[in-house]
């Protein structure tokens with residue numbers, strides 16, 4: 352077998368699909384870490400006039416875009432189906448009709464090509480976006496996942512071993528951002544607009560509540576904060592008082608960030624990990640990155656976050672996650688179904 | 703060489719393999735299991751049982767609607783991807799036409815009806831004329847009682863088919879006259895009919911766009927309709 356020694360090793364390519372919400376995306380990743388292509392067809396402009404994602408419209412867009420996006424991803428990677436070692440697909444959590452398009456396509460693709468299929472948890476995908484952004488990053492670490500639908504603290508013990516420490520009891524952090532933005536008449540999606548506005552305001556102007564900030568509690572709650580902000584805005588409107596929107600945005604954002612940052616550092620300390628990674632759509636928030644970065648530095652903890660493009664829903668992160676599942680033979684079969692409320696929980700994997 | 707046909711427009715899950723003149727195999731299930739769980743395993747089983755290699759498939763025909771939006775998308779996602787990966791032709795077959803195609807009886811009006819929610823149905827009318835299926839009325843969304851009343855005014859016998867014929871069978875019997883409720887094996891969609899019509903289309907050179915083919919929804923999403931009601935039609 353001397354010949355095989357001399358041959359240059361072919362990289363292991365994973366192709367993945369992501370259709371859980373309002374982005375249709377396909378990507379090819381080499382050896383789990385190198386993004387060869389990451390095509391994202393965003394539907395944000397389509398949903399903008401409705402002030403939020405309309406599930407039926409999202410599903411209709413996915414079926415229109417899914418094959419062109421896959422084809423582009425393969426072409427951009429200079430790969431054909433025969434070069435692919437595993438096909439990953441997001442099967443939850445997300446909008447059921449949207450997930451079903453990706454799952455159906457991935458199953459048919461796997462069947463037609465004979466390439467093994469990997470069902471990927473979207474939230475695990477968000478965490479794994481950090482492996483793409485930081486080639487040297489390795490578990491264990493604490494992951495703070497913040498998006499429009501999720502706020503969770505996850506102890507990532509290994510590539511295939513996770514423990515959920517806590518999550519939100521009600522609204523996700525991103526949801527609170529969107530709702531506050533809507534009442535402030537900011538465009539959809541509101542997160543980036545609040546972030547920009549907050550940068551110009553005083554975060555201590557208004558004392559908004561920080562819920563469940565007790566020591567060693569890793570659950571979150573943002574609905575009380577959201578109501579407090581809405582009440583503040585409504586009562587100011589009723590009294591016809593002028594409000595400083597930048598101060599409102601800054602004070603609201605500070606309340607969210609304080610809770611997220613404190614709990615992340617506490618969780619890292621309790622689990623004895625020296626790295627914290629940020630993941631999910633809200634990971635693009637500049638205020639959050641700045642504060643978490645600063646506090647990590649003070650505590651001697653390394654802090655990682657993905658580039659903005661890897662924070663949004665994208666298939667490269669799913670391909671990265673699929674690669675590590677492929678490594679341990681964690682495959683799905685043709686019965687794979689969409690799981691709209693798939694949980695990120697303790698995950699035990701046999702070797 | 704056979705083509706594969708798929709119909710997931712309603713609760714019925716049906717897949718078939720057929721050549722030009724032979725139905726090789728068909729699996730038709732009417733259970734509570736989701737299309738997502740059933741469809742791909744059925745396709746794999748069907749090919750296996752009929753001893754047809756996937757690489758021997760000559761084309762894919764899929765029932766494109768109208769019907770359940772989610773069901774249609776599962777069928778179409780699967781069909782498009784198989785056509786893409788196996789590099790074979792794709793034919794989208796109108797669901798109601800496929801139903802009528804499965805019942806080649808001259809002298810009768812064929813009236814397939816599928817549920818369109820809130821007392822409405824997707825309906826089209828067909829007849830067989832000199833061995834050819836003709837569409838008398840294209841697919842529309844219509845209120846079911848009015849549709850049945852209007853059909854009962856026809857001079858010819860009308861065979862009412864589809865899930866809505868089953869849902870409203872009491873109404874059909876009550877109106878009586880020339881209305882006939884189709885028998886159980888004809889009343890539901892069968893992929894064998896999709897295969898029949900699909901084979902014909904592919905033979906005629908029909909090549910639907912694997913990248914862009916969309917379901918025949920007939921209806922827009924509720925959100926779009928509501929938005930236009932509130933804001934006035936912009937177009």
Ligand SMILES: [Zn+2]
Pocket residue numbers: 473477498631632663664
């Ligand atoms: Zn996401």
